[in-house]
Amino acid sequence: GENVEQHPSTLSVQEGDSAVIKCTYSDSASNYFPWYKQELGKRPQLIIDIRSNVGEKKDQRIAVTLNKTAKHFSLHITETQPEDSAVYFCAIGNQAGTALIFGKGTTLSVSS
């Protein structure tokens, strides 16, 4: 079945540094790649997504890049701030179109 691997599981950066989280997936038919942010004690919320006909998408300090040939996609956060501290989940749309398959999450800590 579909699978998505997310790395690293934890990431600590200094405020102002960049952070990169990478996900690899197995199903070449996947065509939807969202990223969710979950702050401590809160619900996951979509922060950015990309479809397979696009290689990169930016929204202010965050960007997602997609390499369909290599079957991986990455979240880039620039100029990190303490409020970026959270758990980030990548996901892929499953082939049947019935679910998002989530990675195991990356805990990002931004220290000031």
Next chain:
Amino acid sequence: EAQVTQNPRYLITVTGKKLTVTCSQNMNHEYMSWYRQDPGLGLRQIYYSMNVEVTDKGDVPEGYKVSRKEKRNFPLILESPSPNQTSLYFCASSLGQTGTGELFFGEGSRLTVL
């Protein structure tokens, strides 16, 4: 305000005592789903529904039931809870009939089964 509402938010129960976690959305979304979140395992889908009276199993359906009698409601039923069902549960909805668009999550229901 557009939202997904779950109840209860916190529940401690004992093995075998049937319980229901309710989920309601006011966005007229077609698709609804239940996920459980466990440390180190991420979010795993339990059940989903693409429309009224249409439900199907996700990746971890054992021990759970759902129903979709109305578009806005999608309750999760644990007929005979066991300790391995101790988890954080999220209900989510999406506008389209597929689960591959933006998911809007409820606030979560933390369940402890003793």
